[in-house]
Amino acid sequence: MSKKLSNTTYAVLGLLSFGEALSGYEVRKWAESLRFFYWSPAQSQIYSELKKLEKLGLVSAEFVPQSGKPDKRLYKINADGHAAFSEWVNDAPLEPTVLKHSLALRLFFGHAAEPERLRELLADYAQTVEEALGQLAIVEEFTQHTPGFSFPALVAEWGRRYYEAERDTTAVMLERLDED
């Protein structure tokens, strides 16, 4: 049917598929919550994705003059957009998960590191994992109690389980380093 768009393009379209008209700025804020399981594109990319979607006729833009701030552009998904989005969710082939785990990469090459430094890196990582768990707890709580967010709630649970596993594994890795 339509030429393939990137997952990122669909992610932006998907954020509009909840029905509300959003400005680029607002899309960006919502997109940040995707970072736990996808990743958050740069601000400039979100604006260009929105323009692309408009050119494709999947969303329409409405000007909202602002006083003091630049004019706001409110983007709203239309019928074609809904159709294209459903087609993607249902029919697109499942792409492999991409994991770029910098710490695992460096641990893999641990022979070139000072052992003490490796422990420090793992400890740092453990802390960022805790932070992510804290933020996810808020997201999970919110999505579970907000009608229409049952799917985001599922994904928040997925994220929580992922970070819990990371927490456990980090602890195991620290133990393994002490074994030798």
Next chain:
Amino acid sequence: MSKKLSNTTYAVLGLLSFGEALSGYEVRKWAESLRFFYWSPAQSQIYSELKKLEKLGLVSAEFVPQSGKPDKRLYKINADGHAAFSEWVNDAPLEPTVLKHSLALRLFFGHAAEPERLRELLADYAQTVEEALGQLAIVEEFTQHTPGFSFPALVAEWGRRYYEAERDTTAVMLERLDED
């Protein structure tokens, strides 16, 4: 010190840091085993990374004439390369993990999907997880019994734990979909 190189560049340098001289083709094969926790760059990129490393003076290349095949270039890390690599492993700031989980992204937008299709996607994913676990079991077995591969063995364990968590979570997600 030296200008920042990408993680991918260091990953290639790291594969050479085990000491053996490798051709681009061989680097590529080793790089494939990184895909469980990092990702495997395209063939063409590996060749260009190797050229970059040579230009930077971190590896040296030796021509090995072949009969029938294109001449082989054997790349070997040198002292500068070892130094630069250790510096990266020890001192580089820890970059955040990047996770691009296409299935989670689509589940997030599950309101636009047919419920039956979502179950199919999860079932598909469960299978690729099982395959990854099978391959990782082989890697883990091999690295645990090969001297000098204790760090890769740790990372293989990390990978196994990650995929085990994914298996569990996929099952939970399927249950959740049946609850409603």
Next chain:
DNA sequence: GCCAGCATGTAAGGAGTTACATGATTAT
């Protein structure tokens, strides 16, 4: 008085992929 938040956009460039090209050898 200053910083955070609102609000959009451009330019330059790096990182990475896909597709193509070539061709002998070995295993099925």
Next chain:
DNA sequence: ATAATCATGTAACTCCTTACATGCTGGC
């Protein structure tokens, strides 16, 4: 016969990031 393995490389392109530019409002 034909597919897989060995072996390297280029060209075109997309995706995405970084850095910059602008400027008002509201809270501390």
